[in-house]
Amino acid sequence: MSMTIGKKSTGERAFDLLNVVFLSLFAFTAVYPFINVIVVSFSTPAAANQYGLKxxxxxxxxxxxxxxxxNKxxxxxxxxxxxxxxxGTAMNVLFTVLCAYPLAKRYLPHRSGYTTFIVFTMFFSGxxxxxxxLIKELGxxxxxxxxxxxxxxAAFxxxxxxxxxxxxxxxxxxxAKIDGAHDIRILFFIVLPVSMPIIATISLWYAVSHWNAWFDSLLFIQSPDKAVLGNVLRKIIIEGSPQFQEYDNYDPAKPQNLVTPDIIRAATIMVATTPILCVYPFIQKYFVKGVMIGSLKG
Known part of the structure; x- marks a missing residue:
């Protein structure tokens, strides 16, 4: 009697192959737009205007x-x-921890009511x-x-x-309480040191949110010298910066035209997104662990 335990059948191998092919194609469709922006940002106008995959x-x-x-x-x-x-990230993490820690204590009076009130803001806003x-009245x-x-x-x-x-x-x-430590000391010297996975996770969430945010700056900030990078990127990509108007008329017959507006936009996108992408490798090891542990109890 032959033993076939652990050996995959032809159907299982075919299924695995199709899985690999499908997921590889799906991953490529997700990554290619970013690759295209990188390639265009480093290309000459003649190469950037060519058809086909880049x-x-x-x-x-x-x-x-x-x-x-x-560009200033x-x-x-x-x-x-x-x-x-x-x-923003430092203040977000500090106040999130100060809010979450007491709500994690079962002996806190009306804890469920406070939690329900906070969760309510996830679904309804002013x-x-x-x-x-409100921002105007607060000056x-x-x-x-x-x-x-x-x-x-952030409620979530x-x-x-x-x-x-x-x-x-x-x-x-x-x-720690038996040794005479009060709640603030317990939080900052005992709880937080063993909570680095979740602290790193929410720091990444808040940092990415602040880095990508632009709509609130568009609403509340009028001075150009206070505009965030997202608004600068929007101005260059959508509206067109006055400093780049000279590159709008591209003529392939003139070799001195080394860039086009599309190439400048691609380079601007890369300049704006690269710094936050460099943060991920340093805290990736905390990310999954923090999210999984933080989702165990309700």
Whole structure:
């Protein structure tokens, strides 16, 4: 009697092959638009205007990046976005932790009511006009704090952090209280050091949200020197920056035309998205662990 345990049948091997082919094609369709932007940003106008798949630059040039980095708007947007991402993420994480920690305690009076009230805000909000009027009455128009304070605590993120805190052994905190530690000391010196997976996860969420945000800046910020990178990117891609008007008329017969508006837009997209992409490898090991543990308890 032959043993066939562990050996795949022909049908199973065919299914695995189809799975690999289908998922590879699906992954390619998701990644290719980004690859196309990279290739176009490094290409000459003649190469960028060619038909067909663009998987690598045929004629490489850095002219578009030189033009983008010479634009003062890019550097101003970078400075404002970095300021917003750093300060905003730090405040988001701090206040999310301060809100989630007490709600993780079963002895907190009316804990379910507080949690229900916070979850309610995930489904219903005041709307665009009331939010604008609120920011105006608070005197935060054209103030960088208007980009941080309205979204100081994300309800969903707070629930995830609360669930993570509920999964921690209560004996750790009880032993600290016996030694005379108060709640603030327990939180910052005992709970947070063992909660780095969830802290890294929500830091990534908040940082990406701040880096990509642009609509609130469009509403609340009027000064060009306070515009974030998303608004600068929008101005260049959709509206067209006045500094790039000279590149609008591309003539293939003139070799001195080294770029086109499309190439400049591609280079601008790469300049805007590359920094936040570089963050992922450093905290990827915490990401999955933090999300899975934070979703165990409700």
């Amino acid at each position: 998987l690598w630059p045929q004629e490489t040039t850095l002219e578009a990046y030189k033009i983008v980095f010479s 708007m890019i550097w101003t947007g970078y400075a404002n976005t970095i300021f917003r991402a750093v300060l 709307g665009l006009i009331p939010n604008y009027l 935060l128009l054209d103030n960088r704090l208007s980009l941080i304070l309205p979204g100081l605590i 993120t707070m629930i995830v952090v609360r669930n993570f805190f509920m999964s921690l052994p209560e004996e750790i905190e009880e032993s």
